[in-house]
Amino acid sequence: MTVSGVNLDLTRVRPYGDTLDDGWVQMSFTLPVPCGPEATRAAELLCEKMGLDDVRVVYSHDIAGSFTFFVVYGKCVHSVDFTATKVPKVNMKHMTFDEINEFIERRIGRKIVVVAACTGTDAHTVGIDAIINMKGYAGEYGLERYPWFVAYNLGSQVPNEVLVAKAIEVGADAILVSQVVTQKNIHIDNLTNLAELVEAEGIRDKVLLIMGGPRITHELAVELGYDAGFGPGTLPSHVGAFIAQELARRMAVFAPPDEA
């Protein structure tokens, strides 16, 4: 791989400003000290500790007499080995609305039942509505509209217990939990609690446990014992395709050999 006619060393990648390997980054932050030359020096020193060389505080401004806002440029001295980066990803193939329905009809042979909610104290239904409700999101229909999905959207501020009880009641194949409020990591406690409940009710191996939200990653999902995590920009078809394919995979594993 070459950039600007120079061979790029993927084992030592640094930020690109206007010349390969110059390391330039831009940053802004606030220090709780009054604006002035001492504040600027403090900002420079802090940036040096963060691994920046040639630090330039290009803008500083007083906020309310006791804080200072900075815009800073500096050259990052660190590099990363791009060839060694590994990111867990949801294992699935993208499919369209029609492909998903056809896949379920052919491979599962029955409707897939999904229960979904935004649980805990979180009052935001935006995420779960986008994935589940008829009207969907960004021009894509939600799972309610899929003939081969039966979707229950319990809404927001649902106790985890209610979500799990509903999953048992309707024999859900998948539980979807949305978390939007992440202040003070409240979502971690809530998601952990849900995973424990599902385990305690003895249905963990019967359901796919899926989380979603603007601050959710698949990595976090795996860490907390979920089957998948979907972040910002997720469309209903992403979630639908994953559920269909993963269920088919599991059915294949557990199916008698001659049907596999």
Added chain:
Amino acid sequence: MSRINLDMSLVERARRAARHIADGIEPEIAANTTTTIERTVLRLLGLNGVDEDGVPLPNVIVERAQAAGLLGDGIAYWIGSAMVHEGQSASEVAKRIARGDLRLEDIHPADEKAVREAVEAEAVRMCAYIRGRRLERERLIEELDTAEPPYIYVIVATGNIYEDVTQAKAAAKCGADIIAVIRSTAQSLLDYVPYGPTTEGYGGTYATQANFRIMRQALDEVSRECGRYIRLVNYCSGLCMPEIAAMGAMERLDMMLNDAMYGILFRDINMRRTFIDQRFSRMINAYAGVVINTGEDNYLTTADAYEHAHTVLASQFINEELALRSGLRPEQIGLGHAFQMNPDMTDGFLYELAQAEMARAIFPDAPLKYMPPTKYMTGNIFKGHLMDAMFNLAGIISGQTIQLVGVLTEHIHTPFLQDRYLAIENARYVMNNARHLGCEISYRAGGKMEERANEVLTRATAMLEQVAEIGLMSAISQGMFAGVKRDPRGGRGLDGVVRKRDGYYNPFAALLMKELSSPGFAPKLWHARAQVQSHARAQARAQAQAAAEGGCRG
């Protein structure tokens, strides 16, 4: 003046439909009270505090009264009877009832006239206290209020009231005119109001009377320091609408989020409960000289802002009518709307501006609350900052009153100190730089913008007439608002709706309404120059109406 040519006969039709819609739920409101209304009566009679388990005393008493089947008489009737028999004040007998020293069931009904005399003497004192707080605001406005609309409105939401104070003061010093303390995410569904100062909350800070007082005091200090009156906002919504209205009235809050349908649609609160609660809560707001902010912007967080613009307008007409019936003056009704169209849309800004001008022309006296882009904020803070600038430009051109300034980190985190500084800087830059641009603009007759505004108005009018025909409760059941269907028997809080019996007694409803219905009741909400602008808008409305009657369009 109104710069966009609207078919004013449609506006008349829409208002007529809104009146029919409000008439339809009026019997429901008149026939019932709720647990939170009765708790409000206790609070206004001076009861505050919690029991040893942390349960607010108004809840303790109202729960017992409801269990004993006494609530239909109005809690004031039983408190008054006890006052007559025991010769004690309302708060003294209430405290004894809460402690269990005096059983509600053991109180003998006293002579109705004596009850009313006893209770009313105390109720009149509370009304005078609230009036005093209103006059205190009016004096501060005289002395300190210098800001020009659009007023810059920012939020604080740390969860800790003392941290909120730091952030609010910093924001005021950066140029914010209005500070809203966002509530903790679950509070709307609590059927009680938490007590005391709080330092833990999620996505916001609990609305408590102590927190109100702490923030009011801090903002009064910073108002003096900055030489500008800084307004305080909280949420009069959820299951405790009237109680929070009462707390806000006592602590001189200036604005309250208060919507007649938001709780039903977005929090699944029972619709009967909400309609009954909103009336009394708005009467208190009106009397306290509070400006309410309605929540129509929320319709556009899930629905498409272009396709569903008419639902915002339809809801504004309904909110306006219900607010007027609660005694609010048009100048107190801060109808909400939002700048939420997809930024990729060609001419999207024209449509946004057309709708903002339309709202301004239809509600000339309303302190319109304009909400910033949130739906298409992506984490690209640079583009987001630019979208916020476009929103600020639409706000200054169309003469919005309350501009909730957008923050570049929307959808990333609750605003950092610096995010708010940048947001305010953005708003001040745009609004100063384009201060009188709106006065120089007239829109092309038959152009895209005029066409768009009239299209939205036409669709809203049709929707309102349909709602008027089937009734508001059926319309909500069918999902006509925000695409959300709610059952009149479903949702939270229906168990708190209680049928009034003959002789039901709520001293405050009558006292407040008496003053509110006097034509002389006109709380001073803004400084003279802003009020003059409002008069100018009223004149513009008269002109527009004259033009409509003269046969201009249809």
